[in-house]
Amino acid sequence: MDPTIHMEFLKSFDSDDDVEFVETFFNVVQHVHAEDSSNAARTRAVVNRDRQAAHDLLVRDYFVDNCLYNDDSFERHFRLNKTIFLRISNALKSRYDFFKQKPDARGRMNFSSIQKCAAALRYLGYGIAFDASDEYLKVSERTAVECVDWFSACVYEVFHEEYLRKPTQRDIERLYSAHEERHGFPGMLGSLDCTHVAWEKCPTAWRGQFTRGDIGEPTIILEVVASQDLWIWHAFFGVAxxxxxxxxxxxxxxxxxxxxxxAPDMTFTESVRKDIERAFGVLKQTWHVVKYATRL
Structure with a gap:
């Protein structure tokens, strides 16, 4: 308020108590106004991302006839072949609202299922920062985090009974035969070993618990049983x-x-390390989020 107007307004009151009250009131109003101005200055800038244009570009690059990138390029870029990618995308879209393309509060269409799956796979495949796909897919950091969380949880929920199942009797007989022929171990089901996944964001108070002297940095251990065809039949993750x-x-x-x-009688061994080391190598080379330090 103009100081001159302020003083003239105060002179209109007779008692000192009234003047003191009004003075206090003006001070409070000015303080609130200053806070509002400060908060307004710190408001996050709105980035007008053209989601639909990004979706159309993704479709033209990979999913139309005579697309820019062939199937081999797609598998190299997203770590999955196109058929499996579309199977996952369609399955998630049919089951979960998060993957359905719907208009937002302003009437603009949200991200499509293939955009969200692509953003999640880019992070899991390359171990990059969450906002690294912003320029191409127009997916912000916050949305990318949500995509990874939803993608991981939903893929497990939809496909774990098929791909994370225990071996059937037919599987066991096939694995027994394959390992006996390959390694000379009758009754062997798979190779067992552990690998360490670096934990970049390990809390300081936990670093001693999660650090081993020969590694020198905080890690979390992944235990795996894999067969000679690199199929992972068992995974246990989370030990310090x-x-x-x-x-x-x-x-x-x-x-x-x-x-x-x-369970049937079976043998697990660490003496045949080639199969399990190959499995770890393929896992880390394909999904760099396992190879490089975990940021979460």
Whole structure:
């Protein structure tokens, strides 16, 4: 308020109490106004991303006849072949609202299922920053985080019974035969080993618990059983990196069915390391989020 007007307004009151009250009132109003101005200055800038144009570009690049990039390029860019990608995208779109393209509050169409799946796969495949796909897919950092979270949880929910199942009797017989022929181990189901996944954002208070001397940085251990065809039949993740393989095995649910008498007699071994090392190599080379330090 203009100081002259302010003083003239105060002179219109007779008592000092009234003047003091009005003065206090003006001070409060000015303080609130200053805070509002400060908050307005810090308001996040709105980036007008053209989602539909990004969707159309993605379709032209990969999903139309005579597209710019062939199937081999698609698999190299997204770590999956196009058929599997579309199967996943369509399955998620048919089951979850998050992957359905709908208009937002302003009437503009939201991201499509293939955009959200592509953003998630870019992060999982390359281990890049969440906003690295912003320029091409027009997906912000916050939306990319949501895409990765939803994609990971939903893919597990939809496909785990098919791809994370326990081996059937037919699978066991096939694996027994393959390992005996390949390695000379009768009754062997798979190769067992552990690998360390670096944890970049490990809290300082936990670093000692998750760091082993020969590695020198905080890690989380992944235990895997893989067969000679690189199929991963068992995965156990989450043990602190300071543990050795035997400590991990003692905490693993791997032998639960054997202890309860539900599993057939079988052998797991660490002596045949080639299969499991190949499985780890392919896993880390394909999905760099496993190879490089975990940012979460």
């Amino acid at each position: 990196g300071s543990n050795n393989d035997l400590n991990v095995l003692s905490q693993s649910p791997l032998f639960n069915d054997i202890w309860t008498g539900k």
